[in-house]
Amino acid sequence: MENLERIIAECPFFAGLDHAYLDLIVGCASNVRFEAGSYVFKEGTPADTFYLIREGKVAIEIFAPQRKPIIVSTVGEGEIVGWSWLLPPYVWKFHGHAVQSVRAIALDGKCLRAKCEENHDLGYEILKRVVQIVEHRLDEARFQQVDVYSVQR
């Protein structure tokens, strides 16, 4: 548990978080592994967990009928994957596909949601951090949309 606390405290997502809050978060955490090629989560299934990637890479994949799956972004070491656990209806919108062997810390979203409801200060800290991730991913998606490598004017 001590090791988990250290890893979580060193993750940029949790940087600056009060020690008492870290204790609460560690109580919802566990180590997990995913083989390359396996799914970390699948679209439409309950999003009761999110992950801090320690090693490897997870592709965020869109399922498209009659087409091959579309990878829209990848999430790697030190990053958080998943925010559907925080917002109703708590269901994954995309597939998370381990493109390499992945070592991660799984954080029980259900458990953390309950703690956030009990302690709104903790909830606000978590929400601020999740919003920052959402903002970054939105920026990235917008840049992809404008095709920044195109030389056309």
Add this chain to the structure above:
Amino acid sequence: MNSAAIALEPMMPQTHSVREVIKETPDTFTLTLQPENGAPESSFQPGQFSMLWVYGIGELPISISGDPGKQDRLVYTVRSVGKATNAFVSQKPGAGIGVRGPFGTGWPVDVARGHDLVIVAGGIGLAPLRPVIYHVLSHRAEYDRLVVLYGARSPRDLLYRKELASWARQRETQVLITVDYGGLSWRNHVGVVTTLFKYARLRPAQSVAMLCGPEIMMRFVARDLEAHGFGRSQIYLSMERNMKCAVGFCGHCQYGPHFICKDGPVFTYEQIGPMLDKYEI
């Protein structure tokens, strides 16, 4: 063409013959030219460009993408997008091409000496930066860490894939590649090139950054580098404009107070940043 020859005859093309044509991507080709009839060997600085005359078609400004240590040849990587570039990439070995130059300021490899070098390229923007990478790898002890961040639309749009893999194996060298859209077999990053910063081993205080790609990309990259602690004077960009004379006479490539051909194409972000914030100049 040596610098003395340029000073005397900057407008006079010297015929070179096509030695080799390599297809890099579905629309991008690398051509190797060599001087004809015992003409002088070509020395150039990384980042300089030549004016290439496709006889009967027209003249094109193209950055040199080869190894500055190999003076018996000139190498150019060109995307086929119009009549002149189509004609250029369709040349067969042995065909003659007129070459003027090299022209312009190069990348500041001297300024970067003793520092980390961070190279950020998008799409075909890796071509003008490849000579810098060759230079650093052949003078490895003179430079600290080399970080190459490269983004392209898709895996099939990546240039120099074998070389990227070989550069990544060099000591104190980190090469990160990302694409906007990866297929299922793609095991690397997916996302725009700025997403690579979080994985890059950056030491902004002791680094020089060199960027090349479309201006929209360079603007976002420069902005992110600033956010990571790079000063504007540590960031260099290569600008592209419609160059004609290449020696600052005709004014076709004027960009604010600068002639891209003569004062550039490489500028600091300190010089060019305010202009990148304007819609049109």
